[in-house]
């Protein structure tokens with residue numbers, strides 16, 4: 001078993017994700033530093049979840065993201081400019097960069113090549129080498145190292161071009177399967193060098209080893225915005241109708257272009273916000289932030305990252321941004337003689353779109369999905385950097401200040417109007433038992449802990465669900481058509497909307513920010529497996545993400561997974577791949593495609609989708625909900641046709657955390 005000594009504190013991610021034993025005897029030898037003994041790669045195969053979160057789809061894609069992070073480190077260091085990801089026809093994946101190449105010389109202490117050490121020893125990556133490693137900062141969640149990917153791969157091949165030579169080494173389940181071979185020279189015409197990692201995820205570890213090109217594409221798109229000038233390419237060489245071939249991601253405009261894409265189709269409050277970006281750094285923390293205000297947007301859209309990782313749940317950097325905007329705008333307005341009493345932050349932020357990116361040495365991530373930045377020192381730094389830029393902007397652009405102020409005051413007036421509507425909802429929820437919506441088919445159980453509610457679109461699907469359900473514990477709430485897009489509506493409209501009122505009353509929800517008294521432990525969104533179904537699901541998730549985030553946090557929200565096909569008498573299929581496999585077994589069986597839930601017989605719906613003993617449910621976490629929210633805001637201005645193709649492409653992303661319940 002490979003053991004390695006590491007100084008504790010090089011990475012907080014380490015202590016969070018690995019089993020560590022502190023040995024005081026050796027600690028003395030390193031003076032003040034603490035020593036940690038880490039286990040070898042067998043530990044990773046035994047408990048993969050501790051390193052990559054899960055062995056479901058999210059963990060699977062994490063393997064690619066991990067190698068990508070290494071490649072992006074080369075890009076950020078100015079050593080590489082192009083990264084290629086290829087999904088091969090045989091199920092493997094390659095990631096290559098044109099960077100410096102992993103060193104292949106022999107490590108003085110281990111007697112092994114640096115390459116083998118990086119690939120076979122836990123956390124021996126350059127990222128963990130401290131300030132002299134050449135990498136200033138590393139991601140907290142992804143930074144588990146190439147060795148973890150190697151450990152969880154059935155086979156891996158690493159090719160390095162470095163010092164005019166070509167090297168290759170193969171591995172199987174984390175162990176060397178060949179020696180480090182020199183395989184010739186390479187000429188400088190081929191570029192400066194680089195690393196190419198090809199791996200096949202181990203089917204013994206993962207529930208499924210099939211990569212979703214859209215999940216990878218979404219990450220590459222994000223990285224292209226965060227690394228202006230870099231070219232990222234995704235090639236999907238797999239056969240099948242889903243493959244979209246080769247796609248290139250490059251955004252020379254960086255986060256400013258990112259913010260513009262989020263505002264596409266909206267009208268900016270003032271030209272001064274075009275291209276506006278605040279940048280600066282203090283104490284080794286880098287901050288950049290693109291800010292826009294739109295006239296026709298009634299919430300704030302803040303997309304934040306820390307060390308390249310999406311912080312769906314915000315954190316100290318987002319708190320710093322909020323604080324500085326509230327204070328900055330109020331004080332600028334007072335200075336200009338336009339304001340007597342402060343306007344609260346939530347109104348100042350109405351219509352705001354922000355992309356906030358920080359890089360922090362040794363970041364701390366919090367929460368179940370590590371999607372919240374916890375590092376306390378970041379808040380005042382963001383506050384200072386953004387605050388300075390914003391106050392300059394408003395000093396030189398009084399019209400921009402006036403526009404934001406007008407919007408904020410209008411929001412405050414709308415909130416006052418909303419109060420009466422809100423009070424109505426509050427009264428209704430307090431008296432929930434007497435004013436439950438008429439269309440709710442409640443369950444007979446009075447205890448919320450064993451009760452669940454299915455939110456169903458349309459009357460025919462609701463009909464099947466009502467007949468098929470277990471009346472004791474399962475309630476059905478039909479929604480009619482699309483619910484409101486909460487991003488497009490002022491708060492008072494939301495609380496006055498009949499569908500949302502019914503939803504809130506049925507679930508036992510209070511208004512935003514208040515405690516809820518949930519009438520059902522599980523809230524299951526059951527929509528058709530088509531574009532409209534995906535859209536409605538995204539709208540509901542967006543409402544939860546914006547107005548009832550605790551529900552998602554506390555793990556109450558699920559997505560039902562109805563089958564797509566019925567094959568022969570009683571075999572169901574949930575995917576095209578599975579259908580093809582089933583048809584190989586029974587080539588002559590008739591195939592029925594379910595276009596909507598309404599087409600299923602009540603008994604069919606029960607046995608495939610609702611029966612707790614047999615169904616598959618996906619639990620929604622904050623990252624899933626944030627993704628849905630972002631898609632909805634991306635789509636605000638798009639045409640219906642674009643919206644449809646986008647949602648179809650992305651619909652698999654909504655819930656990546658597979659769990660069987």
Ligand SMILES: *[C@@H]1O[C@H](CO)[C@@H](O)[C@H](O)[C@H]1NC(C)=O
Nearest residue numbers: 088089090091092155198200
């Ligand atoms: C899969 O295909 C790729 C590309 O042709 C190749 O590099 C890799 O070695 C193959 N992997 C296996 C396990 O055959």
